[in-house]
Amino acid sequence: MESNNKLAVLDRKIPLRAFPEQDLNKVLLMDFMPYLTRLLSLTDEVSANRLEVALPAIKEQCWGMGFVEIKKMFEMYVDNKLSVQPIPNYFDRILFGKIVKSYQQQKPKVIHKEKLIEVKEETKKEIMEGACERIFKQFKEQGKITDACNHVYDYLFDLGKLPTSALYKDLIFGKAKLIARSEAMKQAGESLEMHRKLKATLESINTDKSKSVSIAKRLVLEEYFGKIEKL
Numbered sequence: 001m002e003s004n005n006k007l008a009v010l011d012r013k014i015p016l017r018a019f020p021e022q023d024l025n026k027v028l029l030m031d032f033m034p035y036l037t038r039l040l041s042l043t044d045e046v047s048a049n050r051l052e053v054a055l056p057a058i059k060e061q062c063w064g065m066g067f068v069e070i071k072k073m074f075e076m077y078v079d080n081k082l083s084v085q086p087i088p089n090y091f092d093r094i095l096f097g098k099i100v101k102s103y104q105q106q107k108p109k110v111i112h113k114e115k116l117i118e119v120k121e122e123t124k125k126e127i128m129e130g131a132c133e134r135i136f137k138q139f140k141e142q143g144k145i146t147d148a149c150n151h152v153y154d155y156l157f158d159l160g161k162l163p164t165s166a167l168y169k170d171l172i173f174g175k176a177k178l179i180a181r182s183e184a185m186k187q188a189g190e191s192l193e194m195h196r197k198l199k200a201t202l203e204s205i206n207t208d209k210s211k212s213v214s215i216a217k218r219l220v221l222e223e224y225f226g227k228i229e230k231l
Contacts (some may be wrong), residue, residue: 008033013066016059028055032067040072041089052094061100073103082106128155139225145218153217162220188208
């Protein structure tokens, strides 16, 4: 039963800083030291004394680690998986420092989910601001927007920079629908086949609002950028 309790203590993942000082010292001396003695084959008295001297450094250098991870670190050292060459039947505080440093260098960096979200949001902001600048530059140079700009409209709308009035939207959408029909008619030629295509296009404009919506968003942006240019 006592052996199982010791095993349970060394299999806990909570960091050393979560242990009360007195309890931690007891675990290090009574549980961890015998484990490490067996793992590193520290059979002579000199090695045992060196290990006892080195133990306090564990509280300093492994403060945020749990015993499970600390055990893994020493097992990697014994299995020659760290950049520190294993030395049979030997251990001291200097060697311990090298083991910890090597392990931390090889340990994958963990980025918390919250940090990833923050990075993604910051990257998205940079991309969208760059897109806004590019579309605005095109408008200033050409007096109109010719590139796809739905994403820019959506970004600025979410920021509260564009009109939200239902009446304004209806007026803009009506204008966009007329432009869509006009553009379709300009593209049609004199042939019967082209007129059939035109009829189909005009019918699709009435049923599928996506083209008119894109034009409407472009019109809103042109009006918005026009006001900014006059400032």
